[in-house]
Amino acid sequence: MDWLLALDLFGVFVFSLSGGFDAAQHKLDILGIMVLAIATAVGGGIMRDVLLGINPPAAFTNETYLLTCIAGGLVVIFFSGRVEKHYHWVKNADAIGLGVFAAIGAAKALEYGLGWVGVLMMSAMTATGGGLIRDLLLRQVPMILHSDFYASAAIIGGAVYMLCHFSGIDEQNALLISAASAIAVRFIAMKWNLSLPKITGGAR
Amino acid sequence: MDWLLALDLFGVFVFSLSGGFDAAQHKLDILGIMVLAIATAVGGGIMRDVLLGINPPAAFTNETYLLTCIAGGLVVIFFSGRVEKHYHWVKNADAIGLGVFAAIGAAKALEYGLGWVGVLMMSAMTATGGGLIRDLLLRQVPMILHSDFYASAAIIGGAVYMLCHFSGIDEQNALLISAASAIAVRFIAMKWNLSLPKITGGAR
Amino acid sequence: MDWLLALDLFGVFVFSLSGGFDAAQHKLDILGIMVLAIATAVGGGIMRDVLLGINPPAAFTNETYLLTCIAGGLVVIFFSGRVEKHYHWVKNADAIGLGVFAAIGAAKALEYGLGWVGVLMMSAMTATGGGLIRDLLLRQVPMILHSDFYASAAIIGGAVYMLCHFSGIDEQNALLISAASAIAVRFIAMKWNLSLPKITGGAR
Numbered sequence: 001m002d003w004l005l006a007l008d009l010f011g012v013f014v015f016s017l018s019g020g021f022d023a024a025q026h027k028l029d030i031l032g033i034m035v036l037a038i039a040t041a042v043g044g045g046i047m048r049d050v051l052l053g054i055n056p057p058a059a060f061t062n063e064t065y066l067l068t069c070i071a072g073g074l075v076v077i078f079f080s081g082r083v084e085k086h087y088h089w090v091k092n093a094d095a096i097g098l099g100v101f102a103a104i105g106a107a108k109a110l111e112y113g114l115g116w117v118g119v120l121m122m123s124a125m126t127a128t129g130g131g132l133i134r135d136l137l138l139r140q141v142p143m144i145l146h147s148d149f150y151a152s153a154a155i156i157g158g159a160v161y162m163l164c165h166f167s168g169i170d171e172q173n174a175l176l177i178s179a180a181s182a183i184a185v186r187f188i189a190m191k192w193n194l195s196l197p198k199i200t201g202g203a204r
Numbered sequence: 205m206d207w208l209l210a211l212d213l214f215g216v217f218v219f220s221l222s223g224g225f226d227a228a229q230h231k232l233d234i235l236g237i238m239v240l241a242i243a244t245a246v247g248g249g250i251m252r253d254v255l256l257g258i259n260p261p262a263a264f265t266n267e268t269y270l271l272t273c274i275a276g277g278l279v280v281i282f283f284s285g286r287v288e289k290h291y292h293w294v295k296n297a298d299a300i301g302l303g304v305f306a307a308i309g310a311a312k313a314l315e316y317g318l319g320w321v322g323v324l325m326m327s328a329m330t331a332t333g334g335g336l337i338r339d340l341l342l343r344q345v346p347m348i349l350h351s352d353f354y355a356s357a358a359i360i361g362g363a364v365y366m367l368c369h370f371s372g373i374d375e376q377n378a379l380l381i382s383a384a385s386a387i388a389v390r391f392i393a394m395k396w397n398l399s400l401p402k403i404t405g406g407a408r
Numbered sequence: 409m410d411w412l413l414a415l416d417l418f419g420v421f422v423f424s425l426s427g428g429f430d431a432a433q434h435k436l437d438i439l440g441i442m443v444l445a446i447a448t449a450v451g452g453g454i455m456r457d458v459l460l461g462i463n464p465p466a467a468f469t470n471e472t473y474l475l476t477c478i479a480g481g482l483v484v485i486f487f488s489g490r491v492e493k494h495y496h497w498v499k500n501a502d503a504i505g506l507g508v509f510a511a512i513g514a515a516k517a518l519e520y521g522l523g524w525v526g527v528l529m530m531s532a533m534t535a536t537g538g539g540l541i542r543d544l545l546l547r548q549v550p551m552i553l554h555s556d557f558y559a560s561a562a563i564i565g566g567a568v569y570m571l572c573h574f575s576g577i578d579e580q581n582a583l584l585i586s587a588a589s590a591i592a593v594r595f596i597a598m599k600w601n602l603s604l605p606k607i608t609g610g611a612r
Contacts, residue, residue: 023553029604031560032553038529046459051250053259055461056520063523070525112260115267117274121242137550142341145227145236152235196233255454257463316464319471321478325446346545349431349440356439400437 004175008104009068011097016041016072018094019134021087024080026138030073036134037073038066044129048105048122052112095190098150099183101127102157103175109158110165123158124151127182149189152196157182208308208379213272215304218297220245220276223338225294228284230342234277240338241277242270248333252309252326256316299394302354303387305331306361307379313362314369327362328355331386353393356400361386412583416512417476419505424449424480426502427542429495432488434546438481444542445481446474452537456513456530460520503598506558507591509535510565511583517566518573531566532559535590557597560604565590 019040023033042059049057059065105126109119128144128151135142144151160181164174188194223244227237246263253261263269309330313323332348332355339346348355364385368378392398427448431441450467457465467473513534517527536552536559543550552559568589572582596602 026553027606028553029606031563031604035552035559050254050458051260051264055259055463056459056522056526060459060522060526060529063525066523066525066529114260114264115270117267117270118260118264121264121270136340136544137553139343139547139549141343144239145230145232145341151239155235196235198231198233254458255464255468259463318464318468319474321471321474322464322468325468325474340544343547345547348443349434349436349545355443359439400439402435402437 004104004172005062005064007100007175007179009064011100011104012041012065012068013072014090014093014097015101015130016069017076017090018097019130020073020076021080021084021090022134022138024076030077033076034070034073036137037076038069039137040130040134041069041072042066042130043133044101044105044126044131047129048108048126051125052108052114052122054108054112091190092187095153095186096183098127098154098186099157099179099181102154102182103161103178105154106158106161106178107171107175110162116162119162120155120158123161124154127151127154127157149185149194149196153182153186153189156185208376209266209268211304211379211383212308213268215301215308216245216269216272217276218294218301219305219334220273221280221294222298222301223334224277224280225284225288225291226338226342228280234281237280238274238277240341241280242273243341244334244338245273245276246270246334247337248305248309248330248335251333252312252330255326255329256312256318258312258316295394296391299357299390300383300387302331302358302390303361303383303385306358306386307365307382309358310362310365310382311375311379314366320366323366324359324362327365328358331355331358331361352397352399353389357386357390357393360389412512412580413470413472415508415583415587417472419508419512420449420453420473420476421480422498422501422505423509423538424477425484425498426505427538428481428484429488429492429498430542430546432484438485441484442478442481444545445484446477447545448538448542449477449480450474450538451541452509452513452534452539455537456516456534459530459533460516460522462516462520499598500595503561503594504587504591506535506562506594507565507587507589510562510590511569511586513562514566514569514586515579515583518570524570527570528563528566531569532562535559535562535565557593557602557604561590561594561597564593 016037020033020037022040023036028036042065046057046059049059102123105123106119109122114122132142132144157178161174161178164177169177220241224237224241226244227240232240246269250261250263253263306327309327310323313326318326336346336348361382365378365382368381373381424445428441428445430448431444436444450473454465454467457467510531513531514527517530522530540550540552565586569582569586572585577585
């Protein structure tokens with residue numbers, strides 16, 4: 001399972017960059033950067049674990065998660081100028097983190113016996129929960145709500161994981177295929193600026 | 205217990221209409237509508253179950269809850285014009301959902317051994333927690349805080365449940381009496397536009 | 409352990425004053441004042457207990473906590489003019505509550521086997537989580553993010569607790585030394601208006 005932990009930590013790291021960088025742009029002090037780096041990176045996984053009844057959440061039982069967040073926060077603090085210049089790399093890495101978290105969320109939800117809607121919800125929550133906490137703290141419109149295929153990519157990743165699982169594909173490959181699907185959807189959506197339809201009926 | 209589940213699902217359905225309709229008014233895309241339909245309808249029950257240590261929460265162990273939310277979201281997406289025209293029905297249904305959730309919250313809290321303040325809190329949280337999440341996501345002033353007898357109606361429902369319980373009334377009747385009381389208070393408050401007093405002393 | 413419970417309840421009481429007073433300043437009705445008094449005073453401890461897997465949280469198993477919150481809310485409702493005149497006392501008491509909660513958070517986190525980053529997080533979360541919920545509900549910039557040594561004081565208190573613990577100092581003294589350290593840091597920061605550095609690099 002070492003490769004899975006490595007993937008998970010990679011997702012945590014890029015999400016901590018994303019949260020910390022957002023904090024720096026809002027002119028928060030160094031503690032604020034750390035708070036947002038941690039909340040963005042492990043918030044989704046913690047929400048998932050609390051809802052599944054995993055106590056304490058993985059983010060607290062394996063200290064490597066929090067240390068990885070702190071590393072991400074320190075990168076923002078010391079290299080914020082350079083991070084900004086290469087922000088498209090952060091966005092790309094964020095897409096990869098999204099896919100990895102969606103796949104891991106689906107795997108954990110299935111393991112804990114949730115039904116298919118629950119599995120899709122856990123995919124979306126693991127992948128977007130941290131960003132949601134970041135947006136609430138910074139009082140921004142939550143990204144998940146104006147989502148141009150952000151949460152949707154995570155949900156597609158979760159659906160692919162279930163398809164693989166029920167086709168008898170082993171866990172490792174299912175995780176890779178699922179993460180790759182979500183990442184592909186996310187990259188395609190970013191490249192062509194796709195968005196979900198809005199209803200144009202009577203609601204104003 | 206089938207009638208209780210049916211009542212609970214009715215509450216979930218009308219709350220998902222309320223959340224989805226609010227999302228449509230904020231011009232969110234169809235995923236945003238689904239997210240708010242689900243969060244509004246099961247958010248309060250999930251908060252209650254997490255606090256009581258019910259893992260995973262009922263909303264995840266019985267997939268019917270989430271499917272009901274999706275049905276509510278679809279109604280908003282396909283019939284939003286008509287829903288809007290009959291919005292007073294949504295408001296009336298919301299009052300019924302409020303009462304049902306308050307009664308169920310009180311029953312679960314007593315079952316898990318909380319004291320009377322805890323029971324009243326769980327009534328209020330079950331009935332208003334989903335709406336609170338909706339308001340936080342849409343960055344509205346939380347309804348629970350400018351409440352013209354919204355949370356108060358739930359608390360009264362919880363108190364009535366406890367009175368019934370300690371008077372030896374069986375669970376089914378206690379639930380019905382409690383829900384009816386909260387619904388009556390809510391309808392009266394809507395009709396006469398009642399509100400709780402504000403303090404007019406030195407606080408400015 | 410009676411003195412620990414007494415300290416904890418003292419922290420709960422002053423935090424309920426702080427939350428209730430904030431609600432009164434936002435012209436909320438008496439239920440809104442009670443909601444904020446409760447959320448501010450027990451929110452941090454509930455977040456901590458949920459994350460550590462303590463079900464139900466202490467705030468629900470010992471009704472004294474909630475009754476103390478209600479007492480604080482009533483003080484705000486009946487004496488809000490006088491509370492305002494002596495608001496510096498609320499601020500001083502708040503600093504004491506902060507230190508007490510930081511120490512208790514660290515002790516519980518260690519007891520449940522968290523690593524050192526986790527312990528510091530639980531100190532900060534116990535001490536600042538309630539205020540965070542208050543700020544989210546009132547739609548204020550979270551105090552923890554523009555923190556002039558607020559969360560930092562809690563983290564320092566947590567670090568001192570760990571130092572005491574691993575130096576073999578018994579729990580009671582460790583709690584007192586830790587709380588006193590956090591309180592001292594907080595008072596010094598308030599007096600000299602200390603703040604953490606912001607990064608001045610490329611982030612704009």
